[in-house]
Amino acid sequence: MTLQALVEKKVKEARAAARPLARLGSDVKNRALRLMAERLETGKDRLEEANLKDLSRARDRGLSEAMIDRLRLNDARIGAMATGLREVAELPDPVGEVMRMWKRPNNLQIGKVRVPIGVIGIIYESRPNVTADAASLCLKAGNAVVLRGGSEAIHSNGAIAHILAEAAQEAGVPEGALQFIDQTDRDAVMHLLKMDRHVDLIIPRGGEGLIRTVCENSTIPVIKHDKGVCHTYIDRDADEQMAVRIAMNAKCQRPGVCNAMETLLIHEAAAETLLPELGRRLVTAGVQIRGCPKTRKLIAESVDATETDWHTEYNDLILNVRVVASLLEAMAHINQYGSQHSEAIVTRDYERARQFLAEVDASAVYVNASTRFTDGYEFGFGAEIGISTNRLHARGPMGLEELTSYKFIILGDGQIRE
């Protein structure tokens, strides 16, 4: 069988499973999720054996210790996957929810009802836990899923997927609902991206290269989880302690993620008193500062920021700092350099808070809080498949609801159109 035929076979099996899966009761889906969790735990030895193959291959290929650590499956990580599955089982089932129901003058009753999307392809890199996360969320939302993990974790991902698919089927999930593409050939992804007759949505999770490849080659709708160049703007009237606390948190609490701050903007009236102290604390926390000319004068340890820096998502302990003359200048900077992900203002001023909320175009706009809260769990969705940087269908943190579509049901008593 050709590679294309192999991929198509799996995709078609997922398609065939999607319809019965869409009608499955929550009880069956939840039972399946709990059995999947149990089987991951009891299949620990098998998982660790598969994982060893990936680890030894990673060492042979000279991957960094940090990369190797991301691949590692141990008791704690297997336990975390199982816990994740059980948490998804506890979440409300979005499928069948009547989002709205209304009556027309002719007595037709119209309801908008959540239904699954159908077949979702997830293309991801590195960490094997994505296999369990993505599979559980797609299943709970009634979708068949085609998983395609990175080659570095191919054995671990394959073993996880195999255990999950087996348990799901045993619990009554239609056979074929959970597919795993174990061909590491890059062309397998290319073939998958063209199968728009069978796959309804592609979600890429990974670095910029992966996302670009997917967007450029997919004939299937893609929901991107792209970069975050996030700003925090400290206004002239900000509470100084609050401003420092929020800025430190947004930069340092977990610098490697998309909702961390990359650029601090500060009003010139606040800069002189606040920036030297804030600079010291950032530098003490290991942050390298790249500043505008005014910043350079106020923070001795800073270096010059280049034009490229303002555009850059560092995902690291590096921060751009720019002193601005007004809220308008801050918003103009954000509009020019931001990636419409998460943007915050720290202020005491009611009017400027409202203006920032209204005029900044980003998936999450904050007043007096850290941008680090852009997250499905922090928003209260109970789960997260990712953070969409699209404007259509889903924007920002995506939970179970964002993995659904809807249909209209219309209840009549013989109505016809005049």
Added chain:
Amino acid sequence: MTLQALVEKKVKEARAAARPLARLGSDVKNRALRLMAERLETGKDRLEEANLKDLSRARDRGLSEAMIDRLRLNDARIGAMATGLREVAELPDPVGEVMRMWKRPNNLQIGKVRVPIGVIGIIYESRPNVTADAASLCLKAGNAVVLRGGSEAIHSNGAIAHILAEAAQEAGVPEGALQFIDQTDRDAVMHLLKMDRHVDLIIPRGGEGLIRTVCENSTIPVIKHDKGVCHTYIDRDADEQMAVRIAMNAKCQRPGVCNAMETLLIHEAAAETLLPELGRRLVTAGVQIRGCPKTRKLIAESVDATETDWHTEYNDLILNVRVVASLLEAMAHINQYGSQHSEAIVTRDYERARQFLAEVDASAVYVNASTRFTDGYEFGFGAEIGISTNRLHARGPMGLEELTSYKFIILGDGQIRE
């Protein structure tokens, strides 16, 4: 300037207008819509002059009288466009609506707020009224719009767009918010479809050929308005009079549209008493019937239906009829041949009604009503940009809400992430 540069110039002007337009108050937008209506009425002579050019060109090219009639602009049609604009002005503004607002345990208040999508490209054929319809809905939802009408109506469309853009700007809409591509070269569309950096959504309105071209070539998300192969299933326990009334309406009230019935399915227990009478009425109404072997015996005037027929959207007074042995067989037929648009059951049975609603996968699923109601106005949306056959972002009738995206606003008192 090259064709590509010309198109890009317009698209960029729309992009630049999108941000201030997104913040425009409803009062300005509504004033603009009313002024646009007024100017269409007072610009009647100019419109009819432009229209004459299209009509004479259409005659030279030997277009059918029906096609020529669709292109014609007269007092009534100009009046209808103006009325449409005024109706859109009366509709509630979706932008800024807080769809949901909730509080997290850490006291963060999170709101999901409707915002415009940004820049929308509309690619359409034939009827000039689409120019006014599409422009008004996009504007009301705060979007800049790039219009590209068919070459047959290029002068009429251009004149309408010019009047509308002028009036909008006079009323305070940012310059450039309404763009019209007057280059009839097909390549203009191809260029537009690749400008994903500036355009957020493409909506094609027209025949199958246009939709296929757009889907195959666009790097911008597309919301399709594709074909409708709609079924009505008459169950064994249906009210006979109701069944006849609904079937006649679904087929004959306006056969040329996507929500008209193309195939009638009827339970064998109902066929013998109902089909001869229904057949007579359909034939009297001018409907040609293509039937399964059982239908052939019950309706003398019918001819054999081919496999292709079951797949076909006739948009005409032609109907496929098939006798089935059960609800399951009817649903299997719908799943195999339907286009997931609008599907109806006529029944008195509670359980089968519920099963049909739950198991038929279509954008609109009816019990005891005509499929002809799948329509933004009939659903109560107050407007319609089209009927989406996508599963993502918008499915079924699309009104103003479906022309929006959303963002999250987060109100804090200094919260940071632990």
